[in-house]
Structure formats: C-alpha cells, structure tokens
Amino acid sequence: MSVIFERKIGSAIEDYFETDDAPILVIDGARQVGKSFIIRELGKRHYKNFVEINMIEDKEGPGLFQNVHTTKDLYYTVQAIADRPLGDYDDTLIFLDEIQEYGHLLTLLKFLRMEHRYKFIVSGSLLGVELRKTSSIPIGSISTKRMFPMDIEEFLWANGIQRDLIDDLKDMIANTEEIPDGLHKRMMDLFKDYLICGGLPYCVDIFLQTRDVVKLRNVQKEIYELYGNDASKYDVKNKMHTKAVFDSIPSSIENKRKRVFAKDIEGKEHARFDDYKDDFDNLVDSGVVLQVTCCSNPVFPLRESSKRNLLKLHICDVGLLSCLLYRNNVRPLREDIPQINLGKVYECVAAMQLSSNGHTLYYCDNKNHGEVDYLVDDYDDLSVKAIEIKSGKDHKRHNAIDKLMDVNDSCRGFVLSNSGNVEVQDRITYLPIYALMFI
Numbered sequence: 001m002s003v004i005f006e007r008k009i010g011s012a013i014e015d016y017f018e019t020d021d022a023p024i025l026v027i028d029g030a031r032q033v034g035k036s037f038i039i040r041e042l043g044k045r046h047y048k049n050f051v052e053i054n055m056i057e058d059k060e061g062p063g064l065f066q067n068v069h070t071t072k073d074l075y076y077t078v079q080a081i082a083d084r085p086l087g088d089y090d091d092t093l094i095f096l097d098e099i100q101e102y103g104h105l106l107t108l109l110k111f112l113r114m115e116h117r118y119k120f121i122v123s124g125s126l127l128g129v130e131l132r133k134t135s136s137i138p139i140g141s142i143s144t145k146r147m148f149p150m151d152i153e154e155f156l157w158a159n160g161i162q163r164d165l166i167d168d169l170k171d172m173i174a175n176t177e178e179i180p181d182g183l184h185k186r187m188m189d190l191f192k193d194y195l196i197c198g199g200l201p202y203c204v205d206i207f208l209q210t211r212d213v214v215k216l217r218n219v220q221k222e223i224y225e226l227y228g229n230d231a232s233k234y235d236v237k238n239k240m241h242t243k244a245v246f247d248s249i250p251s252s253i254e255n256k257r258k259r260v261f262a263k264d265i266e267g268k269e270h271a272r273f274d275d276y277k278d279d280f281d282n283l284v285d286s287g288v289v290l291q292v293t294c295c296s297n298p299v300f301p302l303r304e305s306s307k308r309n310l311l312k313l314h315i316c317d318v319g320l321l322s323c324l325l326y327r328n329n330v331r332p333l334r335e336d337i338p339q340i341n342l343g344k345v346y347e348c349v350a351a352m353q354l355s356s357n358g359h360t361l362y363y364c365d366n367k368n369h370g371e372v373d374y375l376v377d378d379y380d381d382l383s384v385k386a387i388e389i390k391s392g393k394d395h396k397r398h399n400a401i402d403k404l405m406d407v408n409d410s411c412r413g414f415v416l417s418n419s420g421n422v423e424v425q426d427r428i429t430y431l432p433i434y435a436l437m438f439i
Contacts, residue, residue, distance in 0.1 A: 005154065005201055006154065007150070009027070009147050012145055013038065017119070024109050024113050026121075026122045026127065026145070027122070027123045029146055029287040030149075033199075034201040035147050036052075036097050039121055040095065043121065047093040049091055049093070050095070052097060053095065055097065055105075058102075065102050068102075068108075069104060071111045074105070093120075093121060094120050095121050096121075098124050107137065110141035126233065128146070128284075148287070151199060151357075153166060154199065155199060156187075158208065159190055172422065174438075188432070191433060192334050196216070196319065198321075230286065231245070231282075244266050248260075250324050250325070260273075283313070290313070291311055291361065292361040293310070293363075294306065295375055298411060299408070300382050300410060314347070314348045314351040341391065341392070343391045354436065361374060362374070364386065369404050370403065372387070373388050374388075386404055386405075386413050388400070388415045389433070395415055401415065402426075405428065413428035413429065415429070420432050
C-alpha cells in the first residue's frame with residue numbers, strides 16, 4: 001500500500017504495547033484485511049527493535065522453525081536471523097506472522113509470555129481454524145482479536161471525512177434530527193463507492209489512487225480466487241467439501257430464502273447439513289465468510305433460541321461480492337436502475353459492519369411473521385434489535401418486522417435505507433443505510 005490507513009484495531013494493538021503483563025495478542029482474520037501491515041507500522045513506531053518473521057516464507061524456504069519446540073530454540077533462531085542486536089522486553093517486539101503454518105509454535109506462547117524476555121505479537125490468516133483445533137493453549141495465555149476489512153467509518157476516514165463530521169452525524173441520528181441534503185448526498189456517494197471498492201486495504205488504495213475500476217476488479221478477482229484456494233487447505237480429508245461450500249455462497253444468496261441448503265452445495269439431493277458442518281466452521285473461523293444464524297423466537301439472549309442448522313453465509317467483503325455480480329459495470333451500484341435489486345449487496349454490507357461492531361449475527365425466520373434480515377443482542381437494555389435492510393424505495397413496507405413488533409415487546413425495530421430521513425414511528429427507527437456504523 002502507498003497510503004497508511006487508520007484502523008480501529010490500532011488502538012487495541014497500542015494498548016497491548018503499553019500493558020506490561022497482558023496475554024500475548026493474537027490478531028486473526030482473512031487474508032488481505034491489513035493485519036501484517038498495521039502490526040508492522042505500529043511495531044516499528046513503538047519499539048527500538050522490531051523483528052518480523054513470516055512463517056509461510058520460512059516453511060517454503062529454509063524451514064528454520066520446523067523443529068523449534070522450546071522457547072530456548074526459538075530465541076536462538078530469532079537472534080540468528082535478526083538484522084540487529086536484540087534488547088529486552090521493553091524495547092524488543094517479535095512479530096510471528098502466519099504462525100498457523102507451524103501449529104506447534106502456538107503451544108509455546110504461554111511460556112514466551114511467562115519468561116518475559118521479549119514482547120511478542122502473533123498474526124495469521126488461517127489462524128482461527130488452527131486455534132479451534134489446538135487444545136493445548138492454556139486459558140489466559142493469549143488474547144485473540146478478529147480483524148475485518150475496513151468498515152464504513154474507516155472507509156470514510158480514508159476518503160478524508162473528518163471524525164468531527166462523523167461525530168456530528170452520529171449526534172443528528174441519535175437525536176432524530178434531519179440530515180442536511182448535502183451531507184446525506186455526500187455520504188451516499190461514498191457508500192456507493194464502498195459497494196464497489198469494499199474494505200480490503202489494497203483495493204481501497206487502488207481505488208483512491210487510480211479510480212480505475214478495471215484494475216480494481218482484476219485485483220478483487222485474484223483475492224477471491226486466493227480465498228477459494230485457501231478454502232481447500234482447511235481440512236485435508238475433505239478439502240473439496242470446503243471449497244464447494246465457498247463456491248456456493250454467491251448462488252445461495254440468489255435463492256428466495258437466501259439461506260444455505262445442503263443439497264445445493266454439490267448438487268446432492270440427499271445431502272444433510274451435518275455433512276458440511278466442519279466446512280462452515282472452517283470458513284467462518286478463517287474470517288473469509290460471515291455467518292448469520294436463524295432464530296425463530298427472538299428474545300434476549302438470542303443464542304438460547306438459535307437454530308445452528310439454519311444459516312446464511314456472506315463473503316467477508318462487499319467489494320468481492322459486487323465484483324462477482326456486476327464485474328466491471330458499476331452502473332447498478334451507482335445508479336437507480338429499477339430492474340436491479342441490490343438487496344443482497346446491502347445485506348452483505350450490513351453483515352460486514354455489524355460483525356465489525358462486535359455483534360454476533362442472527363436472522364428471524366418464523367412462519368407466523370416472516371423473515372427479518374438481522375437480529376442482534378442489545379446487552380445494555382437486555383433486549384433485541386431487529387434490523388431490516390432496504391435497498392429500494394419502498395423502505396416503509398416491512399410486514400415481517402411489523403408483525404414481530406406486534407408480538408414481541410422486547411424487540412426494537414430499525415429500518416435502514418437510502419432515505420436521508422431519520423424518524424421514529426411505532427417503535428421502528430428509520431435510518432439512512434450508512435448509519436449501520438452506529439448500531
């Protein structure tokens with residue numbers, strides 16, 4: 001990247017640097033979300049001695065860490081390849097990138113923390129899968145944070161929108177004040193750019209530097225193929241299973257109910273959900289897919305009434321999705337074309353933003369009142385937020401959420417659309433689509 005983008009996770013990383021005896025910070029997430037870049041930039045800024053070791057490069061090259069099984073071995077190996085003398089815990093940061101390539105190193109993290117010789121930070125693109133399979137990491141020795149693509153607010157920062165303006169916008173929405181037409185138009189223009197570009201930092205950089213959609217789309221195609229290739233690495237025994245699930249996601253959002261049907265994944269009529277359970281988990285744990293679980297009785301906490309075998313899957317970045325759907329033609333995303341339904345694209349953005357905000361995602365599917373796009377727990381009010389995403393002009397037509405409000409006093413309704421009006425009617429709050437960043 002030629003530009004250093006501000007990322008929210010940077011605050012968590014800097015807090016870790018300033019804490020003396022915190023569990024080792026582990027940043028996981030999909031490829032290309034910017035993990036290595038932000039750790040490298042902040043590490044060099046805060047530490048006199050910064051050593052970065054990419055375990056993929058080591059495994060494909062000298063294999064120096066293949067037989068490292070003790071902290072003593074690790075210290076010697078790091079010292080041998082460091083390009084400068086190392087200091088101590090206060091002035092030396094060791095960054096172990098793509099550590100999942102050597103899963104046995106994960107078991108050393110407890111002892112590296114206890115010995116307090118150097119400060120360590122860890123990252124990996126398929127790390128979520130490896131951590132789920134590794135049972136020998138004692139509780140309290142690591143602290144894991146998931147990193148996502150740039151969210152709407154981070155994209156606004158990258159486009160030069162100042163924090164003060166975003167804070168003012170947040171206050172207007174909180175106080176149900178009218179958003180000035182000029183501000184709403186500017187936010188919608190940037191939101192449409194976000195649909196095209198997505199939040200992968202390299203893609204954002206290309207888009208902002210060149211505005212070359214063809215170049216952008218070529219990079220997005222390469223990243224999507226990379227994600228698909230990664231999917232075949234998650235499970236040695238059933239590698240084609242996971243790849244098939246990943247490849248089926250764009251078509252699953254085209255069906256009327258938008259959820260995953262096991263029989264559609266590989267065209268096997270008698271396939272069962274349990275046949276693919278591990279594959280779903282691998283894709284979600286790797287960060288390339290976002291999961292939305294069905295909940296037929298939306299009461300707090302949602303987990304208690306969720307149905308694990310009914311789910312929707314979204315690609316982790318809306319730019320990749322819009323690339324798959326519309327290729328180099330961005331007119332459907334920028335213009336109001338009646339025959340084009342952008343519902344699936346808007347729902348992908350919602351999944352991205354709500355996940356980035358820390359929510360576990362659910363949707364409501366109940367035969368009595370229909371389907372509501374998203375449900376999230378509200379831990380402050382011990383209630384549920386029911387969220388409907390509207391990409392067209394009929395944003396005040398929402399039978400499912402109306403029926404849900406009628407029978408469930410613990411739910412608060414939110415409808416997000418292209419409209420700039422902020423208002424509350426009959427326990428439903430109407431918000432512009434970009435207000436997702438404030439939920």
